[in-house]
Amino acid sequence: xxxxxxxxxxxxxxxxxxxxxxxxxxxxxxxxxxxxxxxxxxxxxxxxxxxxxxxxxxxxxxxxxxxxxxxxxxxxxxxxxxxxxxxxxxxxxxxxxxxxxxxxxxxxxxxxxxxxxxxxxxxxxxxxxxxxxxxxxxxxxxxxxxxxxxxxxxxxxxxxxxxxxxxxxxxxxxxxxxxxxxxxxxxxxxxxxxxxxxxxxxxxxxxxxxxxxxxxxxxxxxxxxxxxxxxxxxxxxxxxxxxxxxxxxxxxxxxxxxxxxxxxxxxxxxxxxxxxxxxxxxxxxxxxxxxxxxxxxxxxxxxxxxxxxxxxxxxxxxxxxxxxxxxxxxxxxxxxxxxxxxxxxxxxxxxxxxxxxxxxxxxxxxxxxxxxxxxxxxxxxxxxxxxxxxxxxxxxxxxxxxxxxxxxxxxxxxxxxxxxxxxxxxxxxxxxxxxxxxxxxxxxxxxxxxxxxxxxxxxxxxxxxxxxxxxxxxxxxxxxxxxxxxxxxxxxxxxxxxxxxxxxxxxxxxxxxxxxxxxxxxxxxxxxxxxxxxxxxxxxxxxxxxxxxxxxxxxxxxxxxxxxxxxxxxxxxxxxxxxxxxxx
Numbered sequence: 001x002x003x004x005x006x007x008x009x010x011x012x013x014x015x016x017x018x019x020x021x022x023x024x025x026x027x028x029x030x031x032x033x034x035x036x037x038x039x040x041x042x043x044x045x046x047x048x049x050x051x052x053x054x055x056x057x058x059x060x061x062x063x064x065x066x067x068x069x070x071x072x073x074x075x076x077x078x079x080x081x082x083x084x085x086x087x088x089x090x091x092x093x094x095x096x097x098x099x100x101x102x103x104x105x106x107x108x109x110x111x112x113x114x115x116x117x118x119x120x121x122x123x124x125x126x127x128x129x130x131x132x133x134x135x136x137x138x139x140x141x142x143x144x145x146x147x148x149x150x151x152x153x154x155x156x157x158x159x160x161x162x163x164x165x166x167x168x169x170x171x172x173x174x175x176x177x178x179x180x181x182x183x184x185x186x187x188x189x190x191x192x193x194x195x196x197x198x199x200x201x202x203x204x205x206x207x208x209x210x211x212x213x214x215x216x217x218x219x220x221x222x223x224x225x226x227x228x229x230x231x232x233x234x235x236x237x238x239x240x241x242x243x244x245x246x247x248x249x250x251x252x253x254x255x256x257x258x259x260x261x262x263x264x265x266x267x268x269x270x271x272x273x274x275x276x277x278x279x280x281x282x283x284x285x286x287x288x289x290x291x292x293x294x295x296x297x298x299x300x301x302x303x304x305x306x307x308x309x310x311x312x313x314x315x316x317x318x319x320x321x322x323x324x325x326x327x328x329x330x331x332x333x334x335x336x337x338x339x340x341x342x343x344x345x346x347x348x349x350x351x352x353x354x355x356x357x358x359x360x361x362x363x364x365x366x367x368x369x370x371x372x373x374x375x376x377x378x379x380x381x382x383x384x385x386x387x388x389x390x391x392x393x394x395x396x397x398x399x400x401x402x403x404x405x406x407x408x409x410x411x412x413x414x415x416x417x418x419x420x421x422x423x424x425x426x427x428x429x430x431x432x433x434x435x436x437x438x439x440x441x442x443x444x445x446x447x448x449x450x451x452x453x454x455x456x457x458x459x460x461x462x463x464x465x466x467x468x469x470x471x472x473x474x475x476x477x478x479x480x481x482x483x484x485x486x487x488x489x490x491x492x493x494x495x496x497x498x499x500x501x502x503x504x505x506x507x508x509x510x511x512x513x514x515x516x517x518x519x520x521x522x523x524x525x526x527x528x529x530x531x532x533x534x535x536x537x538x539x540x541x542x543x544x545x546x547x548x549x550x551x552x553x554x555x556x557x558x559x560x561x562x563x564x565x566x567x568x569x570x571x572x573x574x575x576x577x578x579x580x581x582x583x584x
Contacts, residue, residue, distance in 0.1 A: 009071055010070060021550070021557070022554045025550045042210070046077060047074065049072070050071075051069055076208060085535055089532045096225075102368070105371065121381075125504075128148070136465075140445060148447065156433050159382050166378070174273065174298070174299060182301075188226070193264045200264075216247075220249070225328055234248065269304075280361070282359035282360055282361040282362065286357070290354070290357045291355070298337045298371075336370040338372070340372035342366050342495055344366065347492065369514050374507065374511065382428055382433040389418065393417050393447060394414050395451065417436055418433055448467075450466050457472050
C-alpha cells in the first residue's frame with residue numbers, strides 16, 4: 001500500500017513544477033524584445049517528466065496495491081530550436097552574403113564604366129575619329145596632325161584614368177575584404193571558442209547556460225555569412241559516468257572539410273596580396289609536366305590551423321584556393337578579386353606550353369567575371385587599338401637585297417603611333433599606353449596619308465586615303481579573344497564580337513547583365529533566407545499571446561496542485577483526528 005503521505009509529494013511536485021513553469025514564462029516575457037548586437041533570445045521551456053510508481057517489484061511489496069505514479073519532476077531547462085532550420089538558415093545566409101558582395105563590387109565597376117562610356121574612352125575615340133576625318137581632307141596640314149596627336153594623347157589619358165579607377169575599386173574591395181572578411185571571421189572564431197569554454201564549464205557545474213548558448217548561436221549565424229560551415233558536437237567523459245558536449249565547426253566544400261573550431265581551440269585566417277599564382281600543367285612528350293597557363297592571385301588566403309601551423313594544400317602550397325571558399329563574404333570577395341571570367345578559361349587541346357614544349361592541355365572553365373576581367377578587357381582594347389592603328393600607319397618600301405644587289409625586296413617600315421610607356425617589348429595595357437616617341441618628337445607629317453596599294457572600303461582617289469582607311473578600322477567588327485593575338489590557336493577563348501568604337505558599350509552591356517544576374521540571385525536567396533528566418537522565429541521567438549496563455553494555464557496548474565494539497569490535508573486530518581472517535 002502506498003504511503004499515506006505520498007500524495008503530499010505528488011501535490012508538492014505539482015506546485016513546484018507549476019512555479020518553475022511560471023518563472024520560465026516570466027523569463028520569456030521579460031525577453032520578448034531581447035534582440036540586440038550581443039545576443040538573440042531563444043524561447044525556453046521546462047523539461048519535465050512523470051515520476052513513475054516505485055516499490056511494486058520489491059520482495060515484500062503488496063501486489064494488490066495500485067501502481068500510481070509519484071507526481072512530476074523537472075530535469076532541466078532547454079531552448080526551443082529546430083536544428084534543421086538552423087542548418088538551412090546558415091547555408092542560405094552564405095549564399096546571400098556572397099551574391100551581396102558580388103553586387104556591391106560590380107556596382108562600383110558599373111559606376112566607373114558609366115563614366116568611361118559617357119565622358120571617357122568612348123568620347124575620346126569619337127573625337128579621334130572626327131579629327132582623323134578632318135586630317136584626311138588636308139593630310140599635308142601639320143597643324144591638323146597636331147590636333148590629331150593631341151586627341152590621341154587625350155585618349156591615352158582616358159585609358160590611364162580608367163585603369164587607375166579600376167585599380168582604386170580593387171583596392172577599396174580588398175580593404176573591405178580584409179575588414180568584413182578576414183578580421184570579422186577571426187573575431188567570430190575566437191569568440192565562439194571562448195563561449196565553448198564557458199558553456200563546457202557551466203555544463204560540468206550542471207548549469208544550463210542558455211543565455212551563453214544564445215550568444216553562441218548568434219555568432220554561428222554570423223560566421224555562416226563568411227563561408228560555408230558545418231556544426232557538430234561530440235560527448236566527452238568527465239568522470240563519474242558523466243559526459244558533456246564539445247562543439248566543432250568545420251569549413252565545408254562538397255566532401256572536403258577543414259576544422260575551424262574544436263571546442264576552445266580555433267584557427268585564424270591571414271591574407272596577402274600578389275603573393276601566389278596557380279599554375280596549370282600538362283605532360284609533354286618527355287613525360288614531364290609543363291606549365292601551359294598561370295593565374296595570378298590578387299589576394300591569397302592562408303589559414304593557421306589548430307596546431308598553430310599553416311594549413312597545407314594537396315600541392316604543398318599554403319594559400320586556400322577559391323574552390324574551398326565558394327560561399328559567403330569570402331567566396332564573394334575572392335571571386336571578384338581573383339577571378340577573370342573568360343581570361344581564366346582555356347580551350348585545351350594541343351598547345352604550346354610557356355617553356356615552348358608542345359603539350360595536350362585540359363580545358364579550363366570560365367570563372368566569375370571579377371574586377372580582373374574588366375581590367376583585362378580594357379587592356380585588350382588598348383592593345384588592339386594600338387596594334388590596328390600602328391599596322392595601318394606602317395609603310396612598305398622596296399630596298400636592295402643585301403645578299404644579292406641585283407635583286408630587290410619589299411620590307412615593312414614601322415611607324416608606330418602608340419607604344420608602351422614601360423619600354424619596348426612590354427605589352428601595351430590601359431595603364432601604360434602612350435603616344436610613341438617617334439610620333440611625339442616628329443616635327444613634320446608623321447601619319448601615313450596614302451599608300452600605293454589599293455585599300456578596301458575607301459575612295460582610293462583621295463590623297464588621304466590611308467587616313468580614311470584608318471578611320472574605317474574603328475567601325476569594322478571583329479571577334480575579340482583572350483589571346484593578345486586575337487586568335488584561338490593556342491587555347492584562347494572568344495570574348496565577343498564588336499568594333500573598336502562600340503567596344504566600351506559592349507563591355508558595359510556585359511557588366512549590366514552580370515549585375516542583373518547577381519542581383520536576381522541575391523533577391524532570390526534573400527527571400528529564401530527570410531522565409532527560413534520566419535519559420536525559425538515561429539519556433540524560437542517569444543510570442544506574448546502564447547506566453548500569456550501559458551501564464552494562465554500554469555497559474556491554474558499551481559492553484560489545482562495547491563487545492564490538491566489542501567484536500568489531502570483535510571483527508572489526513574479526518575483520518576487522524578476523527579476516525580475511531582466513537583466508543584472512546
